[in-house]
Amino acid sequence: MKNIALHTIHKSLGAKMVPFAGYNMPVQYEGVTAEHHTVRDSVGVFDVSHMGEFLVSGKNALALLQKVTSNDVSKLEIGDAQYSCFPNEDNGIVDDLICYKIKENQYLLVVNASNIQKDWNWISSYNDEFGAELKDLSEDYSLLAIQGPKAVEAMQSLSSLDLADIHFYKFKIGDFAGVENVIISATGYTGSGGFEIYCKNNEATQIWNKVFEAGAEFGIKPIGLAARDTLRLEMGYCLYGNDIDDTTSPIEAGLGWITKFTKEFVNHEALAKQKELKPEKRLVAFELDERGIPRHGYDIVDGNGDVIGNVTSGTMSPCLGKGIGLGYVPRILSKAGTQIQIQVRKKAIPATVVKLPFYKE
Structure with missing residues (x-):
C-alpha cells in the first residue's frame, strides 16, 4: 500500500485508514453522518490525492481526446472543465473522468485511482x-476537495483570486495558501459546492494547514471517503466499479448527456444505435417506501419475487432519513413513480423509482 503525502496528518487526526485503490486512505474521522452534515451545512475537506492525473499535450492532443472520450472536447475554452468517459469497444466504459483545458494544446485528465494504469494503457494504445x-x-500531485456552502467564504482569504467568480466546472490557476500555480477548480463530488485544489505533494502540508486555519471560524472539519460516498449518492452521481463499469454503456447509465455524436469516437456507431433503439436496461434511482438499507449487490425483484435487476449503490440517506439507491432495471420499469422491490436479506421491501x-437544497 502506498501512502498519500498527508498520511501522517490524517493519522494524527484520528482518521480510520483503509486500503483503497492501492493507497492507505482516510475513510472517516468522527463518523459518517456527522461528516456528511458538515459538508451539507458548512465546509469540509477531503484528501483525494489517490486520484490520477494525466497531462496530454501537443498539436494532436485534441484529436486524441476527441477519439478516446465521449464528450466534445472541442467545446472547451481555457479554464473550462468537462465531465466525460472513455467508452470501450464493447458498449462499456473504461472509466469516467474530468478533462481540464489548461492552455492551447494542453489538457489535464483526472481519472479514478483504481483505474490509473488501465486508463494510461487505454489512452496510450490509441x-x-x-x-x-x-x-x-x-x-507527483495531491488533491484536496474543499466542499460545502461556506467554502467560498471560508477560503477567500487564502487567494488573491475572486473565488466566487470561479463558476461551476470552471477553474483558475493562481495563488492559494501561499503557494503559486495552484489549480483551483469549482468541481466536486458532493453537490454542495466548493473547490478541488491541485498542488504538488511537497506543497500539500502547507495548504492543508492554512485551509484549516482559515476555515476554523466556519467549523471546517476533515471528511473521509465514507461520507464522500453518501454525499455523491444523494446527488445520484455514478461511482465507477459500482454504477458504471466495463459492461455498462453510458446510454444505459443515463450519461447520454456526456456522449456527443457530433464527432467520431471509440464505439460511437454502436452507442448511437443503442441510443436510437433504446437500451434494454436503465440505471434508475429509487427510494425505499419502508425502513431498510439497500446495499450494493442486492437483488431488485418484481411482485412475484423474480429478480429483474440489481442494486449498484445504496445507503441510508443522512439528509432524507430513508434508504436510497441506484440500480439497473428493464427499461419498461425505469419511469419515475414505478414500483419495484428491493430484496433486503429475506424481505422484499417496496421501493419507488x-x-x-x-x-x-
Whole structure:
C-alpha cells in the first residue's frame, strides 16, 4: 500500500485508514453522518490525492481526446472543465473522468485511482495514431476537495483570486495558501459546492494547514471517503466499479448527456444505435417506501419475487432519513413513480423509482 503525502496528518487526526485503490486512505474521522452534515451545512475537506492525473499535450492532443472520450472536447475554452468517459469497444466504459483545458494544446485528465494504469494503457494504445505527448503526474500531485456552502467564504482569504467568480466546472490557476500555480477548480463530488485544489505533494502540508486555519471560524472539519460516498449518492452521481463499469454503456447509465455524436469516437456507431433503439436496461434511482438499507449487490425483484435487476449503490440517506439507491432495471420499469422491490436479506421491501437528485437544497 502506498501512502498519500498527508498520511501522517490524517493519522494524527484520528482518521480510520483503509486500503483503497492501492493507497492507505482516510475513510472517516468522527463518523459518517456527522461528516456528511458538515459538508451539507458548512465546509469540509477531503484528501483525494489517490486520484490520477494525466497531462496530454501537443498539436494532436485534441484529436486524441476527441477519439478516446465521449464528450466534445472541442467545446472547451481555457479554464473550462468537462465531465466525460472513455467508452470501450464493447458498449462499456473504461472509466469516467474530468478533462481540464489548461492552455492551447494542453489538457489535464483526472481519472479514478483504481483505474490509473488501465486508463494510461487505454489512452496510450490509441496515441500511436496521434503522437500526443502523455505524462502521468499521478505520483507527483495531491488533491484536496474543499466542499460545502461556506467554502467560498471560508477560503477567500487564502487567494488573491475572486473565488466566487470561479463558476461551476470552471477553474483558475493562481495563488492559494501561499503557494503559486495552484489549480483551483469549482468541481466536486458532493453537490454542495466548493473547490478541488491541485498542488504538488511537497506543497500539500502547507495548504492543508492554512485551509484549516482559515476555515476554523466556519467549523471546517476533515471528511473521509465514507461520507464522500453518501454525499455523491444523494446527488445520484455514478461511482465507477459500482454504477458504471466495463459492461455498462453510458446510454444505459443515463450519461447520454456526456456522449456527443457530433464527432467520431471509440464505439460511437454502436452507442448511437443503442441510443436510437433504446437500451434494454436503465440505471434508475429509487427510494425505499419502508425502513431498510439497500446495499450494493442486492437483488431488485418484481411482485412475484423474480429478480429483474440489481442494486449498484445504496445507503441510508443522512439528509432524507430513508434508504436510497441506484440500480439497473428493464427499461419498461425505469419511469419515475414505478414500483419495484428491493430484496433486503429475506424481505422484499417496496421501493419507488424517483428522479434525481435525491437531495434537493
